[in-house]
Amino acid sequence: MKALRPDPKLARRMEWRQTRQAYAIVGLLIATTMGCSDSSEARDPNAPVVLVPVDTLVETASELVGGVYDLAVAPDGEVHIADYGFKHVLVVGPDGSVRRTIGREGQGPGEFEMPYVVSASADSLWVVDATSNRVQVFDRPGNLGRSYLLDAPSLGSGRAFRGDGALGATIDGFEGAMVLVLASDGTRIRMFGEPIVPNVSFYDFSALKAEIRDSRVPDAFRNRAMLAWAPDHSAYLAFLAEPEVRRYDAVGELLWASPLNEPVLRKVRETFVRENIEEQNPSRVHSLQYVSDLAVVDGNLWLLLNTASERDGLLLVLDADNASVLHRLSFSAMPNTGQFAVDESRGLLYLAARGEASVVVFDLCRVSELTEDCGGARTRGDTLPSIRRPS
Numbered sequence: 001m002k003a004l005r006p007d008p009k010l011a012r013r014m015e016w017r018q019t020r021q022a023y024a025i026v027g028l029l030i031a032t033t034m035g036c037s038d039s040s041e042a043r044d045p046n047a048p049v050v051l052v053p054v055d056t057l058v059e060t061a062s063e064l065v066g067g068v069y070d071l072a073v074a075p076d077g078e079v080h081i082a083d084y085g086f087k088h089v090l091v092v093g094p095d096g097s098v099r100r101t102i103g104r105e106g107q108g109p110g111e112f113e114m115p116y117v118v119s120a121s122a123d124s125l126w127v128v129d130a131t132s133n134r135v136q137v138f139d140r141p142g143n144l145g146r147s148y149l150l151d152a153p154s155l156g157s158g159r160a161f162r163g164d165g166a167l168g169a170t171i172d173g174f175e176g177a178m179v180l181v182l183a184s185d186g187t188r189i190r191m192f193g194e195p196i197v198p199n200v201s202f203y204d205f206s207a208l209k210a211e212i213r214d215s216r217v218p219d220a221f222r223n224r225a226m227l228a229w230a231p232d233h234s235a236y237l238a239f240l241a242e243p244e245v246r247r248y249d250a251v252g253e254l255l256w257a258s259p260l261n262e263p264v265l266r267k268v269r270e271t272f273v274r275e276n277i278e279e280q281n282p283s284r285v286h287s288l289q290y291v292s293d294l295a296v297v298d299g300n301l302w303l304l305l306n307t308a309s310e311r312d313g314l315l316l317v318l319d320a321d322n323a324s325v326l327h328r329l330s331f332s333a334m335p336n337t338g339q340f341a342v343d344e345s346r347g348l349l350y351l352a353a354r355g356e357a358s359v360v361v362f363d364l365c366r367v368s369e370l371t372e373d374c375g376g377a378r379t380r381g382d383t384l385p386s387i388r389r390p391s
Helices: 010-016 021-035 205-213 263-278
Strands: 049-051 053-058 068-073 079-083 088-092 098-102 115-120 124-129 134-139 144-149 159-161 167-170 179-182 188-192 225-229 235-239 244-248 254-259 291-297 300-305 313-318 325-331 337-343 348-353 359-363
Touching (some): 068 348, 088 115, 115 159, 159 225, 167 225, 225 291
Parallel strands (some): 049 325, 068 115
Antiparallel strands (some): 053 359, 068 079, 088 098, 124 134, 159 167, 167 179, 235 244, 300 313, 337 348, 348 359
16 A cells, blocks of 8 residues: 655645744753763752753644654654644654654545554664554554554553554553553454452543542552563553552563652642542543653663643653662653653663654753663763754
8 A cells, every 4th residue: 555645735835834943052061061060969869860851853833743642762863753733743854854753534445533552663763652542553654554452342541562563552450450461463463460459341421520639549540550661572561640650561560569659640640639639520530640751761661650730851761670779860841741762772762742743852961860872872971963854
């Protein structure tokens, strides 16, 4: 099947891209200053490492992206954005150039109602459509290869592809498990993970609000979770309304479970209670979400916390073997963080703002606490190429 033609408005939307070199230079100067501090000074191991954005990959004003549900970086550095606003996948090069769009709004082959999860390999692109409950597999240029429906009537919010194309999906305690693994044809492989509480299938809003007024988290929220796969097919599960993270082996046996004892999470819970007490609509309940996103990077778990009530965003790097906190990464003046993706070979972190159509870029090669080198594409101290903007 031929690749779908890009939106004819694409060229017109690109006209917005004015030079932002001043912003990039300021970010680089600040990051360089941080990296050149006196290494002989004792540093509090619990103090966060402040990350400064060095550029913006894409933003709302461009009209190139309508909203970011997920990010994925291919081995060649291309960033794939699952865009719930324009109902397509936007592909952007590491230099900021728009390479192509894949798909369009609709229900037919190669079309999306709600592109929700995206994963990119050297030769393939997998996309979950949350509304149609199907997966579509494209080659990297955007030609549709195949599609299949998922054998699961009820999926939670956490979904992630393994390296072999299998999809893991949280099911919030449905059928007595936390995770359902589906093969690359949509059929079931296994379920695993013990729920915190039995699954709640019916919501009584009055009862929910009464529990929250008593500063209790309703059972209806407590099994919600997000999922990330490691290269060895072990899985990490981060609960949204419980400060807990788990790791399971490749066959679904629990390896460890660890609480999250970050002070910011207590404030997230306090905000959850206050907002629901103040909410006047009897049929509206504000949700509790401790975690915004997670991914396995360089063998460890990177966990992006929900810090909407704080000034800065916070990402924890957890040891894969025991969940101890190796690093705390702070995003200055960016509390409302959403999804993120890391290009390990180039030492770049891409971060989306929750509720906004923007993706900012951080240069990890300038953070000595994270890694000794930046993989094959760059080494520490290399200058980050500026995002290319048409004149």
